[in-house]
Amino acid sequence: MDAQENGKKDNGQKKENRFSIHASTIFRNLIFLMIICVAVYFTYSVISGRSTEESSEPPFTPVTEFVSMPEPATEPDADSSAGQSATSSEDQTTSSDQQNDSSSDSWESVPDDTNPGEYDAEFFSDTLFIGDSISTGLSLYGFLDADNVFAQQGLAPSTLFSTEIDGKTCESAIASATPERIVVMLGSNGIGYGPTEDLASSMGDCIKTLRSLFKGELVVVSIPPVTMEAEASDDNMLTLSAVKEYNTLVEKYTKENNAVYVDIYSELTDDSGYFSTDYAERDGIHFMGTAYQVMLSTIQSALTD
Numbered sequence: 001m002d003a004q005e006n007g008k009k010d011n012g013q014k015k016e017n018r019f020s021i022h023a024s025t026i027f028r029n030l031i032f033l034m035i036i037c038v039a040v041y042f043t044y045s046v047i048s049g050r051s052t053e054e055s056s057e058p059p060f061t062p063v064t065e066f067v068s069m070p071e072p073a074t075e076p077d078a079d080s081s082a083g084q085s086a087t088s089s090e091d092q093t094t095s096s097d098q099q100n101d102s103s104s105d106s107w108e109s110v111p112d113d114t115n116p117g118e119y120d121a122e123f124f125s126d127t128l129f130i131g132d133s134i135s136t137g138l139s140l141y142g143f144l145d146a147d148n149v150f151a152q153q154g155l156a157p158s159t160l161f162s163t164e165i166d167g168k169t170c171e172s173a174i175a176s177a178t179p180e181r182i183v184v185m186l187g188s189n190g191i192g193y194g195p196t197e198d199l200a201s202s203m204g205d206c207i208k209t210l211r212s213l214f215k216g217e218l219v220v221v222s223i224p225p226v227t228m229e230a231e232a233s234d235d236n237m238l239t240l241s242a243v244k245e246y247n248t249l250v251e252k253y254t255k256e257n258n259a260v261y262v263d264i265y266s267e268l269t270d271d272s273g274y275f276s277t278d279y280a281e282r283d284g285i286h287f288m289g290t291a292y293q294v295m296l297s298t299i300q301s302a303l304t305d
Contacts, residue, residue, distance in 0.1 A: 117297025123304075124148065124296065128179040130170065130210075131155065132189055134224070134287055143292050147177065156189045157202040161209065174214055182214055183262075183299060185221035187246055188285065192237025196245045203246075204253030211257045218259040219299065222247040224268050224291070225275040230284025238285065240274060262302045264295050 127148060129135050135151035138144045150173045152165045161170050168176065186206065190199040210218055223246065226238045247265055254261040268291060270276035275284060279291035287295070 117294040119293070119296040119300045123300050124181075126180040128174065128177050128182050130160070130182060130184040131186055134188065134285075135185060137287055137289075137292060141289050141292055143296065148179075154189060155186065157186050157199065157206045158190070160186065160206050171213060179214075179216065181217040181219060181303075182210060183219040183221060184210065185223060187250065188223045188238070188243075191223070191242050191246060192239060196242050197249065200246050200249035200253065203250050204256075207250075207253055207257045207259060211259065217303070218257075219303070220250060220254040220259050220261050221295070221299065222250070222261070222263045222265040224285075224287070225265055225273070227275045227277065227280050227284030228272065230275070230280075233284070236285070260303065262299050264298050267294050267298050 121143070124144060125148070129138055129144065129149045129151065131149075131151040132155040133151070133153040135149060136153065138151070139146040139149040150165060150168070150170060152163065155163060163169070165173070174182065184206070187199060187203050190202075207218070207220060223243060225240060225243060230236065231239055243265070247263070251261045251263075268275055268279050270278075279288055279294060280286070281288055
């Protein structure tokens, strides 16, 4: 009798163990799942072309999630001007509060409704803009169509002609767009990470190659200034003196290759000579919407005056 009861107990225990989940099994499954996730992530990175090894120079890390905006504001009519004046003080206060709010790690910036620079969007309909993460905002903010912009985060003079964006190289983008004008602004990614003369020389080679590929109007834009806070930050190597030196050298290479040099640096500085907070994003490097208006207005004025 006792033996039969013991046998039943043993059988019951075996049945229970058959369906039990041990800690070692859970651990193995978690490790296996992590391996799969890592493999999927790196596979996606390779397929989407997001590897940071594409550029030999450190890429920007945008702090703003760009959002689309309607067509840039035109001059207000007489009926609405009074209402705008009445609310301008409140708008400025709100804008200041948004810029100074550092309680969130991620935030969304919408271009300012003010119009610091007038330009004709149609003037740039046959223009191809080439640049890095700063230039991507031209289309992401809605100032230009995506077809008018060949730009990518981390793009630098040394990687311009070896990088593919949406399946196109710079050369094939020029060939397919057949623009009447090319505007290029590159160099901010490399400032401070090597000799400024070498970076400017690399940009000079880009200008020379672009001139050989394109016989239309070639425009080279100065890289923008940085804010005092960005210069003091340990997150990048940008300094105002290096930016000035680079722009001076690039202006020389531009003129040597029969291209037009446009200085937007001076238009974006404040009284202290640094990047004005009216135009600079929180990182002190990238553009708010108002800066793009100044940029386009300055370029159009330089080409039409």
